Amino acid sequence: MNGALLAFTWRQQRVKLLVVAIALALFGMLLVVVYAAFGRDLRAVLESGLIPQGMVDLMQQLSGGGDIFSLAGSVALGMVHPISVALVCVFAVGFGSAAVAGERERGTLEVLLARPISRRAVYATLFAALVLFVALAVAAQLVGVGIAAAATGVSSELDVANLPLLWLNDVLLFVALGSIGLAASVSSDRLAPALGVTLAVTLIGYVLEFLGSVWPDAKGIQPFSPFHYLQPSQVLSGKGDPLDLLVLAGIAIVAVGYALVVFPRRDLAAPT
Amino acid sequence: MSMTAIATQALTKVYGGGRRGPTVRALDDLTVEVREGEIFGFLGPNGAGKSTTIRLLLGFLHATAGSASILGLDAAQDSVEIRRRVGYLPGGIALYDGLTGQALLEHLAALGGWATPRRAELCDRLELSQRTLGRLVRDYSRGMRQKIGIVQALQHDPELAILDEPSEGLDPLMQRAFYGILEDLRAGGHTIFLSSHVLSEVERICDRVAIVRAGRLVALEDIASLLARRKRRVEIRLAGPGPDLTRVPGVSGLTATDGRVELSLDGDVGPFLAAIAGAPIVDLTIEPARLEDAFLEYYADAEAEVEPATEAAS
Numbered sequence: 095m096n097g098a099l100l101a102f103t104w105r106q107q108r109v110k111l112l113v114v115a116i117a118l119a120l121f122g123m124l125l126v127v128v129y130a131a132f133g134r135d136l137r138a139v140l141e142s143g144l145i146p147q148g149m150v151d152l153m154q155q156l157s158g159g160g161d162i163f164s165l166a167g168s169v170a171l172g173m174v175h176p177i178s179v180a181l182v183c184v185f186a187v188g189f190g191s192a193a194v195a196g197e198r199e200r201g202t203l204e205v206l207l208a209r210p211i212s213r214r215a216v217y218a219t220l221f222a223a224l225v226l227f228v229a230l231a232v233a234a235q236l237v238g239v240g241i242a243a244a245a246t247g248v249s250s251e252l253d254v255a256n257l258p259l260l261w262l263n264d265v266l267l268f269v270a271l272g273s274i275g276l277a278a279s280v281s282s283d284r285l286a287p288a289l290g291v292t293l294a295v296t297l298i299g300y301v302l303e304f305l306g307s308v309w310p311d312a313k314g315i316q317p318f319s320p321f322h323y324l325q326p327s328q329v330l331s332g333k334g335d336p337l338d339l340l341v342l343a344g345i346a347i348v349a350v351g352y353a354l355v356v357f358p359r360r361d362l363a364a365p366t
Numbered sequence: 367m368s369m370t371a372i373a374t375q376a377l378t379k380v381y382g383g384g385r386r387g388p389t390v391r392a393l394d395d396l397t398v399e400v401r402e403g404e405i406f407g408f409l410g411p412n413g414a415g416k417s418t419t420i421r422l423l424l425g426f427l428h429a430t431a432g433s434a435s436i437l438g439l440d441a442a443q444d445s446v447e448i449r450r451r452v453g454y455l456p457g458g459i460a461l462y463d464g465l466t467g468q469a470l471l472e473h474l475a476a477l478g479g480w481a482t483p484r485r486a487e488l489c490d491r492l493e494l495s496q497r498t499l500g501r502l503v504r505d506y507s508r509g510m511r512q513k514i515g516i517v518q519a520l521q522h523d524p525e526l527a528i529l530d531e532p533s534e535g536l537d538p539l540m541q542r543a544f545y546g547i548l549e550d551l552r553a554g555g556h557t558i559f560l561s562s563h564v565l566s567e568v569e570r571i572c573d574r575v576a577i578v579r580a581g582r583l584v585a586l587e588d589i590a591s592l593l594a595r596r597k598r599r600v601e602i603r604l605a606g607p608g609p610d611l612t613r614v615p616g617v618s619g620l621t622a623t624d625g626r627v628e629l630s631l632d633g634d635v636g637p638f639l640a641a642i643a644g645a646p647i648v649d650l651t652i653e654p655a656r657l658e659d660a661f662l663e664y665y666a667d668a669e670a671e672v673e674p675a676t677e678a679a680s
Contacts, residue, residue: 098473098477102473102477106464200460201456201458201459202460202461204426204456204459204460205460205461205474207425207449209449209474209477210446210447210449210478210479211449211477361426361428363381364421364457365458365460
């Protein structure tokens with residue numbers, strides 16, 4: 095790993111990270127505030143039978159299977175919601191796929207690799223930066239949850255001890271996606287293919303998980319999605335499955351292994 | 367005895383083949399040696415294999431066959447250590463546009479863990495003022511970018527500088543300053559490997575030159591001996607009948623019209639001068655041999671070699 099490259103990458107990304115972190119924190123706060131303001135009323139509406147049970151089941155499935163009208167359910171919904179997924183993907187997909195291919199396309203990889211840094215060290219540094227950015231972004235969302243829960247007086251409804259595991263589960267999901275992005279990035283001379291591959295994996299994964307949630311016959315396809323292994327409701331209820339973490343870590347390890355083999359062996363022809 | 371800074375042995379790079387399209391031999395069996403302390407010119411037109419050679423030396427590309435060593439280290443195995451001791455200026459260098467010139471130079475030095483003993487002097491000689499260095503690189507002209515590229519390649523005082531088209535974009539004054547820097551580096555025992563297609567530049571500053579064409583080495587010589595073997599162009603204007611020059615050693619391409627004689631002259635000028643002594647000469651012009659002529663001659667020879675082979679094949 096190269097400290098100067100890590101510091102440079104941090105400086106290059108810090109404003110973007112700040113914006114994403116604030117957005118995620120606000121989003122995390124919003125769901126808790128909504129729950130605190132309307133959660134009990136909504137539960138009463140549900141229990142009155144005004145909303146069809148099928149619709150209620152669907153909403154619970156979409157939120158990861160938990161009780162959407164509990165604080166834990168609201169937090170779980172926030173973790174799998176497209177808004178938070180898209181925000182964290184700014185780094186998992188955007189940074190991951192651009193880290194090498196973007197430099198290559200701009201021609202600056204040439205200048206970087208003219209220094210006495212091995213390609214593996216460059217990769218390790220960028221991977222460390224990816225983990226750092228994802229970890230901070232996800233943490234910001236959970237900090238937002240904590241602040242809003244304390245401010246609205248509902249924090250007693252949440253088992254705070256489960257939050258670190260939820261953070262780890264979410265971080266591992268996006269690090270797995272980011273590792274795929276980095277693997278695509280080291281394999282490509284241009285940003286567009288690397289970004290396209292990573293975006294495709296992410297979107298297909300998200301759609302597979304969504305389809306499996308809303309369509310019982312499609313449940314069998316869920317295990318093929320990385321998103322299937324993010325189970326915030328189970329984690330927040332203390333029933334998280336360590337296998338989920340292992341699967342996500344496994345995806346990341348395979349992608350990292352691929353990149354560490356492919357990147358040093360690649361020919362980097364003169365930029366055109 | 368001078369040591370070898372760069373040595374390639376049958377270095378070959380082939381692209382493509384199979385599903386990756388037709389095979390292209392970007393570099394074919396290149397064997398050259400660059401001595402420590404010399405300025406070595408690597409000449410050839412676009413696509414001749416100059417950048418491929420440099421990228422093989424620095425580990426950006428992996429050789430299909432053959433080997434290369436730099437400063438006694440294996441180019442394939444010791445690439446990181448080689449890059450620690452080498453300064454590299456890529457052709458058409460791309461820089462981080464969002465940094466100031468100063469921040470960029472500091473960043474590139476920090477990446478390499480290098481001290482920068484020559485930075486101030488280089489900036490001074492290339493007229494990069496503190497004010498200029500304080501501006502964003504995105505606002506730089508092409509020439510200023512090239513100057514920054516030169517400084518980043520040399521600021522850590524490398525043992526060997528590998529410069530790809532280094533004077534591109536520099537105005538004549540800055541080119542002169544740059545040549546002065548290279549000459550000082552040579553005087554200090556540094557080695558310069560310089561790829562170029564600016565023949566006057568190579569002729570002016572290089573000690574030896576290699577000429578490549580279509581990935582193959584077609585010449586490797588001292589500039590001085592290369593020029594010594596080239597033909598000079600001679601023009602004589604006469605006020606009366608001229609001497610018979612047909613049998614003078616080194617004279618060829620003789621044409622005489624209306625008191626004007628043109629010829630080509632190679633080798634020793636002594637017999638020619640002796641032959642024209644006493645002739646009614648009004649004016650005499652002897653154009654020095656130029657590297658451009660040598661270069662074009664090599665290419666003409668190489669074309670001639672290729673054409674019969676192509677005809678035979680067809």
